[in-house]
Each structure stands twice: as structure tokens, then as C-alpha cells.
Amino acid sequence: MPSINAQGLNGRSQLLGILMPRYLWPALQEITWAIADYITNETRYEIIFYSCSNDNGDGYTRVLDQIVSTNLVAGLIATLYDQSPEHLVELYEQGLPVVLLDTIGLQTNLPTVCADHYSGAYEGVRYLLESGHRRIGYIQGTAHWKCSHDRYRAYCDALASYGLQPDPELFQQAEYTPKSGEVAARALLTLEDRPTAIFATNDDMASSAIMVAQELHLHVPEDISILGFNDDPVPFVRSMLTTVHQPFSTMARCAAELLVSQIQTQYRFSDELQRILQMTTRPTFARELGELPMPFSLQFPTHLVTRTTSARRTAT
Numbered sequence: 001m002p003s004i005n006a007q008g009l010n011g012r013s014q015l016l017g018i019l020m021p022r023y024l025w026p027a028l029q030e031i032t033w034a035i036a037d038y039i040t041n042e043t044r045y046e047i048i049f050y051s052c053s054n055d056n057g058d059g060y061t062r063v064l065d066q067i068v069s070t071n072l073v074a075g076l077i078a079t080l081y082d083q084s085p086e087h088l089v090e091l092y093e094q095g096l097p098v099v100l101l102d103t104i105g106l107q108t109n110l111p112t113v114c115a116d117h118y119s120g121a122y123e124g125v126r127y128l129l130e131s132g133h134r135r136i137g138y139i140q141g142t143a144h145w146k147c148s149h150d151r152y153r154a155y156c157d158a159l160a161s162y163g164l165q166p167d168p169e170l171f172q173q174a175e176y177t178p179k180s181g182e183v184a185a186r187a188l189l190t191l192e193d194r195p196t197a198i199f200a201t202n203d204d205m206a207s208s209a210i211m212v213a214q215e216l217h218l219h220v221p222e223d224i225s226i227l228g229f230n231d232d233p234v235p236f237v238r239s240m241l242t243t244v245h246q247p248f249s250t251m252a253r254c255a256a257e258l259l260v261s262q263i264q265t266q267y268r269f270s271d272e273l274q275r276i277l278q279m280t281t282r283p284t285f286a287r288e289l290g291e292l293p294m295p296f297s298l299q300f301p302t303h304l305v306t307r308t309t310s311a312r313r314t315a316t
Helices: 026-042 058-070 086-094 117-130 146-160 178-189 203-215 235-240 248-263 271-279
Strands: 015-021 046-052 073-078 098-101 112-115 136-140 171-173 197-200 225-227 243-245 297-300 303-305
Touching: 015 026, 015 058, 015 248, 026 046, 026 248, 046 058, 058 086, 073 086, 073 248, 086 098, 098 248, 112 248, 117 136, 117 146, 117 197, 117 225, 117 243, 117 303, 136 146, 136 178, 171 178, 178 197, 178 203, 197 203, 203 225, 203 235, 248 271, 248 297
Parallel strands: 015 046, 015 073, 073 098, 098 112, 112 297, 136 171, 136 197, 197 225
Antiparallel strands: 243 303
């Protein structure tokens, strides 16, 4: 990879880069819009978009090399999936301002904005338990992502708070895709002693679970309650699905402002960002960038949104 120093990056560019994977996830559009809204309306910068492959292939490396060699951007906001953050860390350590908008729970030495996957999942499963459900199916997403481990740990801890142990029969491994969610939901809903609720750990898989339930002539939520995760900005999810909300727009806007604050050393946080930072519990942020720990990790709270796909369990 070319060196930032060798390319003479001086931070005077009026362009900020946004690096996104080629992945058709509705939340990416919401994230992109929020970043663009802040940068175009609140700063003097303009935006250049970079798209890369969803893995560690040549396409990803080539895009990062292009970012360095063209010397166009003063800073970069990145969202990664299966790409290694190692190259981004190199750029950051060479002096390029970077903020990682982390949606999967990467653990890396970069300034990071992320969501609290554990607390949201715990709240969601507790809600199902409080609604009378005891056989709660669990559809796990991509196994090697930290967010998957956090959500499963929350599921187990919520069960334990009711004196319950995870039942291996109620666990299905999937990949956060609609097809994998469909296969997993069918396996759960055709059990002889099927669950009364399913926690599908993203909204795509939850939507697939609802489709499978309908195919099997099960009524949602009377026969089966469905809980998702993300609160994707699509009409079905926002109107019907009980899910855990991730504040994508707020996270994205804050990531953009935090990137600008790295570039402009005398920058003071906006009132909105100060309010948000004061609400977070890890870490405690100061008002001036000079007092902000680098690299920082800012974790945003998630919360349950109850809609029509879940209901109290009726005793039979």
C-alpha cells in the first residue's frame, strides 16, 4: 500500500471520503444520506464515495490504494463487513483522519462509532419473556461477527434471568440473509414442539420467518411472535415488525462530525453532538477534541420498538 506521507497528504483537501461495501442493505442508504446531509449543510467540505467488495479481495485493497495515491480526501468514514480493518488502521496511523462506522462489532484500533448490540438484544428477549414466552427460537447471523456473539450472549443472559437455559433445538445458524433466515425459520417452525416466539437477529431474517409462518398457516402474532433487529428503513419493518432499533442516522451524522473534528483542531462539538455524547456511558467525552481519547469508541444505545408481529403468550 502506498504511504500517506510519501503522497504528501496535507489535510487541506475539501473532500471527505465515504467508503461503503457493495451490499444492498437498506440501512446503508440511511447512513449515507445522514452523512451527506451533515457534510453538505454544516461544513465546507464535499463528498466523494468509494465502493468496495465485501471481502478482503483485490477490489478492497485497490480502493484503499486509490484513496492514498490520488491524495484527494482530507479524511474518511468507512463501513466494513468481512474486509480486514488492518489497512485502514495503517492509513490512520500514518495520519489520515478516519472514523469507522461499525455495524458488526469490529474490534480495532480506530476511532469508532457503533451500537450497543447486547443491551438491545437483551431488552428484546426480556420483552418476549415478560410476554409469557418460554420457548424462544433463536436465528443467529454471521457466526464470526462480534455483533452476533453479543446478541447471542444477551439471549442467553435474558433466559438465565428467568431461570432458563438455551435449548440447542431452538438455535439455528444463519448468515443475516433472507434465504438463510427462511431455512432457519422453517427448521424451527416445523419442530414437533415448535417455539412460540422467534428472535431473528436481523430484520431480513425476521421478514423471512414471517413468510415461512404464513406458508405453514401460522398466524403472526397469535401463533408465533417474531422479533427482529435493526429497524431497517423499509415500509414493512417500520409499520409492522417488532424489532430492536439501531440509530443509524444519528450514528452516521455523529461519525461525520467526529471526522471533521479530527481535521479541524479547533473544532467544537455541536450542541446536538454534545447532548448525545453526554447520554453515552462509554467513554465519558469532554467538549473539546483535545480532551477526547484517541482512538475513541462511541457506543450508541439501542431500544426495542414493539409493533404488530409480537403479542402476549396465551396459556393453552
